[in-house]
Amino acid sequence: MLEPVVTGLLILSAASVLAVASHRRFVGGYPAPPPGLAVLHRGEAAFIQAAAEVLFPDGASLPVAGADAQLPLYVDRHLSALPAAQRLQIRALLLLFEHLSLVWPAREPGGHGRFSSLPTTARLGVLERVADHRDFRVRLLFTALRAIVALGYLSHPANLSALSLAPFEIQPAVSDAELLFARIGALPMSIRYEETDRTDPAALGPLDLRGPRHLAFRFQERFPERPADRSADRNAR
Amino acid sequence: MSSGIELGDGLRAARDRVRVFAQYDGPIEAEADVVVVGSGPCGAVAAYELARAGKDVILVEEGPPFTVRDFELDGNLSMTRTMREGGLRMTRGTTMPTMQAVALGGGSLVNSAICLRPPDSVFERWASGFDLERTTRADLDPHFDAIGEFLGIAPTPDAVQGRRNLLFRDACEKLGVSSEPIARNVKGCRGSGECFTGCRSRAKQSMDVSYVPAALRAGARVMTSLQVQLIRHSGRRVTGVAGHVVVPFSGGSGAGRTHPFRIDAKAVVLAAGCTATPVLLRQSGNLANLSGQVGRNLQFHPGVAIAGVFPDAVDPQFGATQGYQSLAFLDQGFKLETLWAPPPLLSMRFPGMGAELQARYAELPRMAVWDAIVSANRSLGEVRTRPWSSNPVLHWRLHPGDLAILRRALVVIAELFFAAGASKILPGVQGVADQITSLGDARILDSPAVRPESLVMGGNHVFCTTRMHGDPKKGVVDEDGRCHDLENLYIADTGIFPQCPSVNPMWTGMALARRQALTLAGRL
Numbered sequence: 001m002l003e004p005v006v007t008g009l010l011i012l013s014a015a016s017v018l019a020v021a022s023h024r025r026f027v028g029g030y031p032a033p034p035p036g037l038a039v040l041h042r043g044e045a046a047f048i049q050a051a052a053e054v055l056f057p058d059g060a061s062l063p064v065a066g067a068d069a070q071l072p073l074y075v076d077r078h079l080s081a082l083p084a085a086q087r088l089q090i091r092a093l094l095l096l097f098e099h100l101s102l103v104w105p106a107r108e109p110g111g112h113g114r115f116s117s118l119p120t121t122a123r124l125g126v127l128e129r130v131a132d133h134r135d136f137r138v139r140l141l142f143t144a145l146r147a148i149v150a151l152g153y154l155s156h157p158a159n160l161s162a163l164s165l166a167p168f169e170i171q172p173a174v175s176d177a178e179l180l181f182a183r184i185g186a187l188p189m190s191i192r193y194e195e196t197d198r199t200d201p202a203a204l205g206p207l208d209l210r211g212p213r214h215l216a217f218r219f220q221e222r223f224p225e226r227p228a229d230r231s232a233d234r235n236a237r
Numbered sequence: 238m239s240s241g242i243e244l245g246d247g248l249r250a251a252r253d254r255v256r257v258f259a260q261y262d263g264p265i266e267a268e269a270d271v272v273v274v275g276s277g278p279c280g281a282v283a284a285y286e287l288a289r290a291g292k293d294v295i296l297v298e299e300g301p302p303f304t305v306r307d308f309e310l311d312g313n314l315s316m317t318r319t320m321r322e323g324g325l326r327m328t329r330g331t332t333m334p335t336m337q338a339v340a341l342g343g344g345s346l347v348n349s350a351i352c353l354r355p356p357d358s359v360f361e362r363w364a365s366g367f368d369l370e371r372t373t374r375a376d377l378d379p380h381f382d383a384i385g386e387f388l389g390i391a392p393t394p395d396a397v398q399g400r401r402n403l404l405f406r407d408a409c410e411k412l413g414v415s416s417e418p419i420a421r422n423v424k425g426c427r428g429s430g431e432c433f434t435g436c437r438s439r440a441k442q443s444m445d446v447s448y449v450p451a452a453l454r455a456g457a458r459v460m461t462s463l464q465v466q467l468i469r470h471s472g473r474r475v476t477g478v479a480g481h482v483v484v485p486f487s488g489g490s491g492a493g494r495t496h497p498f499r500i501d502a503k504a505v506v507l508a509a510g511c512t513a514t515p516v517l518l519r520q521s522g523n524l525a526n527l528s529g530q531v532g533r534n535l536q537f538h539p540g541v542a543i544a545g546v547f548p549d550a551v552d553p554q555f556g557a558t559q560g561y562q563s564l565a566f567l568d569q570g571f572k573l574e575t576l577w578a579p580p581p582l583l584s585m586r587f588p589g590m591g592a593e594l595q596a597r598y599a600e601l602p603r604m605a606v607w608d609a610i611v612s613a614n615r616s617l618g619e620v621r622t623r624p625w626s627s628n629p630v631l632h633w634r635l636h637p638g639d640l641a642i643l644r645r646a647l648v649v650i651a652e653l654f655f656a657a658g659a660s661k662i663l664p665g666v667q668g669v670a671d672q673i674t675s676l677g678d679a680r681i682l683d684s685p686a687v688r689p690e691s692l693v694m695g696g697n698h699v700f701c702t703t704r705m706h707g708d709p710k711k712g713v714v715d716e717d718g719r720c721h722d723l724e725n726l727y728i729a730d731t732g733i734f735p736q737c738p739s740v741n742p743m744w745t746g747m748a749l750a751r752r753q754a755l756t757l758a759g760r761l
Contacts, residue, residue, distance in 0.1 A: 056591070060595035061595055061599035062595055081317040082317050083490075084491070085322070085628075124590075128590075131590065136690040140332070143585075147585045150594075151312075152313075152581075155311050155579075159598070163599070163601050168429050170427070170429060173436075177302060177304055177450070179252075179450075180251055180252055180255055180302075180453065181257065181303075182259070183304050184303065186259055188253075188257065201424070201440040202424060205427070206396050207555060209554070
């Protein structure tokens with residue numbers, strides 16, 4: 001009579017221990033994430049920050065280093081915008097890289113542990129081993145990871161501006177589309193344009209290469225205001 | 238001819254014929270003479286011509302309409318909003334990214350507006366290989382002309398070429414290779430180089446500012462954020478379409494679906510795109526597939542690009558996104574173009590990490606990027622359905638013969654860069670040097686060292702998955718775009734191309750769609 005109960009309790013206990021151990025291994029022990037994350041959990045944020053530090057070190061030719069480029073916030077925004085299936089794929093990739101060095105430790109000293117807890121040289125070692133792997137499918141994993149981080153790094157306003165590659169300041173045009181369609185998510189009654197507001201790009205002529213760049217790229221910070229406000233603010237300009 | 242909406246009541250009446258996500262508050266039922274599924278270049282032209290012929294038309298689009306203020310300047314974030322699968326769609330077999338837009342206006346919203354008529358040889362190949370009699374250049378030229386006039390298709394002016402495009406022209410001149418400014422559906426280009434994230438100047442005549450407004454003016458209704466999941470049919474006739482309202486940017490599956498809709502129609506025109514149309518047919522009971530060709534024969538124009546670094550500033554931020562081209566190598570199977578994109582996207586192909594990678598970024602202001610697209614009609618694949626999803630699985634494999642053309646194209650691009658004075662090139666090919674400083678060294682690009690998996694390719698022109706063929710056993714549609722198996726189901730997207738057209742396909746697809754629409758209007 002008691003045997004099934006005891007067995008059940010044993011299974012429950014084992015499951016609890018496993019859950020606690022898994023939680024500590026995969027979720028616990030991370031620093032507090034930056035405020036404003038919508039999707040990433042603290043472990044993912046810590047991994048991205050750790051990868052950014054070695055992919056884009058300080059002292060190079062661009063003004064903002066990976067450590068200062070607020071890349072967890074950028075990746076979080078990217079993931080938030082993705083359909084669920086693609087978001088899951090990227091999160092799986094982050095999970096894989098963060099825990100790869102537990103089963104495939106870096107050769108450098110201190111190379112065993114979660115990626116975000118490794119010393120810089122060991123983190124670099126992990127990434128180089130994947131990047132230089134003889135199987136192109138493994139190399140592709142590195143390419144994917146680097147792309148996720150690099151897109152946010154190079155698009156940092158200070159970095160793009162330093163390269164004179166920030167988008168031009170362009171007064172938003174009014175065409176048939178603006179006359180007919182509401183902004184995404186809004187009702188048609190919100191359309192404020194009339195025919196007289198229509199603009200003609202031909203009348204404005206070519207842009208001036210030395211002309212002003214988009215206001216959002218004149219900031220030296222990625223998120224000069226609260227992150228949640230950024231999208232609306234940027235699109236409104 | 239202008240697509241401009243008339244003043245006052247006309248504008249309001251046209252606005253009233255548009256439905257957007259925020260307006261749907263329950264199940265939808267509607268009727269029309271024709272329902273056109275997909276508002277990309279082919280669907281928009283079809284809707285306009287049918288409405289102009291006095292037919293009651295509903296144009297259905299899964300994506301939302303974008304206003305200028307909805308554009309996202311960041312290239313990566315822009316792709317997540319405008320592309321299916323967040324811009325992360327890849328082929329299997331030979332791995333290659335491929336992008337299909339989901340927005341009012343389809344790919345025209347985020348393409349570089351290249352308009353080109355295929356050479357006679359393409360139509361001759363189609364005619365002889367696919368039992369086609371009326372799909373000739375002469376037959377289609379009036380349709381090309383009408384669309385060209387409507388959209389203001391014209392060569393890119395020198396004033397907005399920018400140095401990175403003009404360097405290509407100079408290189409071609411030095412080597413005695415013919416080249417010309419790219420003709421585009423653009424009026425008043427300002428040279429912002431941001432075609433791929435949406436033209437903030439609205440100079441590009443994407444469908445949402447040209448044919449769709451004109452269709453509305455002609456009386457068509459436009460319903461956005463509707464995902465068609467079923468083509469309803471009875472015997473040899475289709476009776477309409479059905480599906481669900483989808484939340485913008487949700488990916489259109491599961492929780493993203495809300496109210497059901499049903500539209501009854503006397504005829505259906507599928508212009509959902511070469512990868513979506515076969516999925517829709519298969520999920521509608523393997524419709525129009527007595528030939529077994531639905532989803533098969535998948536072809537791309539795979540593209541490769543090289544970045545060239547010059548000793549002095551190129552200032553690539555200014556200039557038409559793709560301003561110059563060379564057709565000199567079409568008979569060898571490839572076409573050359575200049576290319577620009579948001580720098581973070583371009584930089585994804587740079588090798589390395591750390592300070593080395595950052596040093597490459599610092600060279601971006603001295604860079605130009607030129608590409609080749611290949612007429613890969615031996616490289617075939619298939620569109621397969623995926624359970625519980627409207628997204629397809631794309632199987633495709635690069636043929637060794639087409640790989641040889643890609644290799645040859647890489648060397649020609651390298652030759653042009655060094656002729657233009659580049660100090661080095663970044664071939665972006667795994668297994669060869671990260672940077673090459675002489676043409677002699679660049680010849681390794683035309684060697685077995687370059688394998689399919691070592692190339693960074695892209696394939697955004699997609700064809701042939703519902704191909705046109707005179708023989709009903711070998712193709713899905715006839716020369717009028719009508720499905721062989723059904724009396725009133727038409728397909729009007731690049732899926733009906735019998736083979737890849739060797740040049741950018743938008744104008745050809747529109748010309749075929751215009752011809753079909755005029756024929757269909759006469760039959761209703």
